[in-house]
Amino acid sequence: MNLRQLIDASEGVVKADRVITGGTLVNVCTGEVYPADVAITGDRIAATGDVTAYIGEHTEIVDATGKHLVPGLIDGHLHLECSKLSPTMFADAVVRYGTTSVISGLDQILVVAGVDGVREALREAEQSPMKIFWGAPFKTPYTLPETTVGFNFGPAEHEETQDWADCYGVWETVAEFVLNRDPDVLRALELAHRNRLPVFGCAPMASSTTINALSAAGIRLDHESYTAEEALEKLRAGMYLLIRESSVAHFLNENVKTVTKFGAQSRRVGFCTDDMHVADILREGHLDKLVRMAIQAGVKPIEAIQMATVNCAEMYRIDHLVGSITPGRYADVLIIDSPESFQVERVFSRGVLAAENGRTVTAPAAPERSAALSPAFQVPELAASAIGIAAAGDSAEVLVVEMDRTVPFVRTRLDLTLPVKGGVVRADVAQDALYCTVSERYGKTGATATAMINGFGLRSGAIASSAAPDDNNIVCVGANREDMALAVNHLAAAGGGQIVVENGEIKEFLPLPVAGIVADIVPEEMAAAEDRLEAAARALGCELPSAFGYLIFLEITAIPDYAVTDLGVISYHTQSVVDTVLTSR
Known part of the structure; x- marks a missing residue:
């Protein structure tokens, strides 16, 4: 949908393809919860509130009476390859639980199959109900001293890929490379600053001086805090915080204390899963599980939902595309029972029903694979x-x-x-x-x-x-x-x-x-x-x-x-x- 079509849809000149009626909207932008309908045209949200004027002869009506409407969930840092599923199959695993967007460097595909492999994976994701917002890895390999990989990624590759329309930042900048003043990494960060792209960090068990240096280098966010005190120090240094709860690294109950114990503003805090085993997803859920855990730990339901949606979108500067149920954003809408219990019942992704009652509505079909993969x-x-x-x-x-x-x-x-x-x-x-x-x-x-x-x-x-x-x-x-x-x-x-x-x-x-x-x-x-x-x-x-x-x-x-x-x-x-x-x- 181009800009003119989007404006036509949002003004009601073009009637909505479908309207979700009878629901209670969780507005993550204002923190309000109120009755509102949602008009969807194509893959975007056209309007919310009273959308009577958007209903035409062929508009599909979706009844959400007695239910709540929340935005599609965003995983703020994910190595989807660690699930051992391809993008198509991973989407099938998580969309059913309400995850419609992920931030990923596809770095594991990159070190094996290079830039061509990344392009292929991104094209694959476009055909799935899960969006991948890609960050160009700061450098490969990540190891010190440098180990052997299939493809190395450095300043020349950053010159190319940071100009891609689907590059949204620099992925997982490991602290040691900044502290070592690695010239390749500093060049990647300089390019990101020039291109106004956010830089994502990776600083586990960081000292105060390390946190200061990373903030000065422009690291916008971090997902690797082992204690609430460390997480709070990063917030105080101006970073955004991602709270990680993975299959192996269980840090949510510890790091959520930044909000529940230390009183930090929740709007600078998001969620990520980093690395997930599929068996764990199918048993316990994905980001919906993190929302429930945060609520159980004492976070207000609206704040927990913001952590899984608009907070992530804002820290990655993609809130004009995802993260809220507002006009112009992708029509990623979850129909849930209530904010307090947060059970996902239906999932709309890009305006189309993608999952219902814990199952995707269309069986996943992987594309043909090239020699690169x-x-x-x-x-x-x-x-x-x-x-x-x-x-x-x-x-x-x-x-x-x-x-x-x-x-x-x-x-x-x-x-x-x-x-x-x-x-x-x-x-x-x-x-x-x-x-x-x-x-x-x-x-x-x-x-x-x-x-x-x-x-x-x-x-x-x-x-x-x-x-x-x-x-x-x-x-x-x-x-x-x-x-x-x-x-x-x-x-x-x-x-x-x-x-x-x-x-x-x-x-x-x-x-x-x-x-x-x-x-x-x-x-x-x-x-x-x-x-x-x-x-x-x-x-x-x-x-x-x-x-x-x-x-x-x-x-x-x-x-x-x-x-x-x-x-x-x-x-x-x-x-x-x-x-x-x-x-x-």
């Missing part, structure tokens, strides 16, 4: 004997990466004495010291790095995944080197997936053929596969809340204290590869 894995066959850390003597004191069981993603250090056989440090199941490997998949180095890791609790077998932000190399944890080699080699040959192996037998395997990280399967099928994988990992002895949820994030170097990449064990504090053999004897 089907790259072959170029991983040399991994031999079991190649897995291990070289050491002399009969034993060695080794730096073991330790999973923090209470704070998601955080990895600390545990020094253990481990056996050495044949010049290689061996796993010790009794001490929960397992092998961890990362195998480069793009054919650039052919390297497989080995570390020792504690916290997974496997007594036997191995688990592995080719969906592993931020690089999507193949990450594997195991108690048995032969099982690990089988797992890695199977994923490489199959073109990607997640797998559980024990005693030379594949117990569970989920193919992820699209870029080696997502699949074109319906959400229910993905949820069942996730449950089977987790059950198989538990059968090996894993007691983490989510074996694969913790596994896939081992490569992220932006979270203290240690990461494992294709280069080896990385220290967050020194941003360098560390030697893990401390002494041998």
Whole structure:
């Protein structure tokens, strides 16, 4: 719909395609709740209130008597690829719960399939009931020191993509790159300032000086606060705050205290899910769940709804398109029972009924995939004997990466004495010291790095995944080197997936053929596969809340204290590869 047509529709010159009548409008712009009808023409809202003049001979009447009308929900920061669903299938999973817009960098597709892959994913989303507002990743890879990815993204790519009509900012600017004055990143931020694009941040466990520096650099918002105090400090420094509640990182009840305990203005606070398992979405909902959680935590219903709608739209400067039920915006309208209980009954996206009673009205149909989204894995066959850390003597004191069981993603250090056989440090199941490997998949180095890791609790077998932000190399944890080699080699040959192996037998395997990280399967099928994988990992002895949820994030170097990449064990504090053999004897 062009501007002239939009004005005609909003003046009533062109009659509405449909009118939602009898409902009570939740006006997130004013904080009011009052009876009002909504006129929709094409994919936009034409008018609200008394819309009698907009009803024509062919106008469809939608009865919402006794119900409330709220805007479509906006996920303020989402790696949709971490769901392991393609954009089409992910839309089917979340639209049924009222999520009609997401902010995403599609960075996992980018590092595998490049700019062409991102374009293809954005075109795909245009055919779904879920809009993707894309932010150009600040730089790839995100890792310090730089690891191996399929495609690097730097200033030249920013020069191109920041001019795209569907680029809405700079995505997930990791704090360390700003603090290091990385010239490529500073150039990306300078371009964003020139182009009047917002810059999105990523600063977990940030100090006061870090927060000051990021605010000065123009970081507009952040989604990585581990405490309410940290979140409040970011708000006080002029940033907007996104409260995250993901499948693994449960921070809503903590960070919502910025509003309920410290009295911060809720209008600068939004919601995001970051990374979601499909099984969790189907069991508990998506952003609608966050709205209910916030209300239960003491946030007023209208404020919780604003956090999930207009607040996100305003912080990303897309409130002229989404976030409210007002003239000219996309006709993303939810019919719910009440603001207090917030149960989504019907979902209109772009003016069309997209979901009703927890189901989408049209079965999702994935598009044909180009070669860009089907790259072959170029991983040399991994031999079991190649897995291990070289050491002399009969034993060695080794730096073991330790999973923090209470704070998601955080990895600390545990020094253990481990056996050495044949010049290689061996796993010790009794001490929960397992092998961890990362195998480069793009054919650039052919390297497989080995570390020792504690916290997974496997007594036997191995688990592995080719969906592993931020690089999507193949990450594997195991108690048995032969099982690990089988797992890695199977994923490489199959073109990607997640797998559980024990005693030379594949117990569970989920193919992820699209870029080696997502699949074109319906959400229910993905949820069942996730449950089977987790059950198989538990059968090996894993007691983490989510074996694969913790596994896939081992490569992220932006979270203290240690990461494992294709280069080896990385220290967050020194941003360098560390030697893990401390002494041998």
